[in-house]
Amino acid sequence: MIEIRWHSRAGQGAVTGAKSLGDIVATTGKEVQAFALYGSAKRGAALRAYNRIDDKPIITHEKFMNPDYVLVIDPALAMTDDITMNDKETTKYIITTHLEKDELISQIPALQDKADRVYVVDCIEISLDTIGRSIPNAPMLGAFVKVSGMFELDYFLENMKRVLAKFPQKIIDGNMQAITRAYNEVK
C-alpha cells in the first residue's frame, strides 16, 4: 500500500487534489482512498488530506498513517506544521517553495538528514502563471507524477481532463500547463 499525506490550507485545494489523484489512480485498476481532516475548518486554516493506494480493497479506516509521500502545498506550512510526523526512512517530501532546496532545508531542522528525499517546486508561482490564481494543487500533482514515477505524464494529463470536464476550457488548459510545468521543474 502507498500512503500519501497532504499539508495544505483550506482553500488551496488539497482535498480536491487528493480526490482527483484517487480518481485517476482508480482508472489504472487500483483501489484508492482519499479523505481529509478538516470538519469545521475555515479558509486559511491548516488541514491535512490523505490518499491510500493499493492493489486490493482498502479496508482500514484509521486516520493514522506512516506516509510514503508528504506533499506540502503551502510554503509556510513547511516551516510551521509537523511535516515529518510519523514518517519512515523512505518517506519522500515534495514541498512548494520559492527557495532553493538547500536554502529550504537549512531552515527546517527536521529535514536536515533527509535531503536526498526532499524535492522542491514552486506550485504557487506556477499556478499564478498558468491558472491565474494561487491554486497549488494541480502543479503538486504534476510534481508527484514525476517524483513517484507512477504514471506517464500524458496518461495523467488525459485522465485529468476527464476529472475537470465540467470546467471551462480555459481552466482545463491552465491546469494542463500547471501540471506539465511542475512535472518539468520539480527538483
Place this chain on the structure above:
Amino acid sequence: MAEKFDLNEREVWDGNYAASQALRQARVDVVAAYPITPSTPIVENYGAYVANGYVDGEFVMVESEHAAMSGCVGASAAGGRVATATSSQGFALMAEVLYQASGMRLPIVLTVVNRALASPLNVRGDHGDMYLGRDSGWIQIDAFNAQEAYDLTLCAFKIGENHDVRLPVMVHQDGFITSHTAQNVYPLSDEKAYEFIGDIVPVDDMLDFSRPVTYGAQTEEDWHFEHKAKQHKALMDSRTVIDDVFAEFEKLTGRKYNRVEGYDMDDAEVVIVALGTTVETARVAAQELREEGVKAGVVGIRVFRPFPFDQVRDMLENAKSIAVLDRSSPGGAMGAFFNEVSAALYTTPNRPLITNYIYGLGGRDFSVAEAKRIFLEQKANADAGHITTDIQQFSGLRGPHLGYFQTKRS
C-alpha cells in the same frame, strides 16, 4: 422524463455521493429534507439532480428536521416513494416523527450519516444518533464503507416497501470516515438498479379517494398494546425478507450481505464485535495477529434492528473472549450494544468471556494498533480463563484510565 446520468462502471465516490446516487436511481417521488453536517451533501447532490433534470421527483425544502420527517410521513401516506437524510441533532429533532412513521407503517428510507450528539458540539462521527433510533420501530441497516452505503440504500427501498414488512428503514454510515472518504465504488446501471428495487405498490394510500383511510388514529389501553405488538412482530418477521433481498442482490452483483457479518470466525478464539467502519479496521488487526498465531476474528452487525439475537449467538458461542465496542457515550450504564450481545450469549452453554469498550466518541481515531491491543487483552482473558481487565473500559481516552466493574470470583 428524467435526463440520463452518465455513470462509469468504476467510480471514486464518498459515502454521501454514493447514497445520493442510490436515491436518484430509486426514482424517489418526494425528498423532504433539512440538511445538516455531515449528511448535507446527500441532500445537496439530490437537489442538484432535481435542478438539472436528472430526477422527476419533488424536493421539498422545509424549516427543520421535524418538518422534514413530517413531510416524508405525509408523502409516504399519500402513496409515494419517499426518502431523506440527516445526522446528529437533526436526527434528534426528528425523533418524535420517527415513531409516528413506524407506527403508521410507512416505508420511508432515511440515510443517516452518524455523528456525535452535542454538547459539546462536535460534527464528527460516533453512533450516538444511531442508538437514539434503536427503539423507534425502524429497520436499521449499517454500512461499513461507501460501496455498502450505496448497495444498502438500494436494498432499503426493496425491504421497507415489501408488503410483508411495510416499515421505514434507516441506512447508517459513519460521519466523515465513510461519508467524506472517497473510495472505489462499483455502481449498477440505472436500469438494473431500478429493476432490482421495482415500482412502489402503496398500501392504503391516502390519494386513493375511492377507498378512504385514516392515518395517525388514537388508541388508548383498549388497542394500543395490540398495535405495538403487531409492529414488533413485523420487525421480527422482516428478517426473512431482509435475507431474501440480500440474496437477490448477491445474484445481481456478486456482493453478499448478511444480517451478521463474520470474518475469520471459523476458529476464532478472540473476537471484536463492532458497528460501522470499525468492523473493517478491526479486520486488518485480526489478519495481522493471525500471522503471529493469535486466532482473532471480527463480527460486524449489518442489521442493528431487528437485532440478530439468534445469529449473534450462533456466530460467537464458540469464542473464548469477546470485546464489544460501543461508539456511543453510555450515560451511566454498560454500552447498549454490549448489553444486547451479552444477553444473546447468556443463553449459550459456553457463555464466553465478554467485555465492553467505549471508544471513538466524537470521531476519535480508531487505529489498527488500538484494535490489536484490544485483541491482545482478549487473548490474556482467554489464557487466564477469566476477565483480567475492568469489564467496561474507555479505549483511546486521554488522561487516566477509566473503567468499571470486575468479575465476581470466589
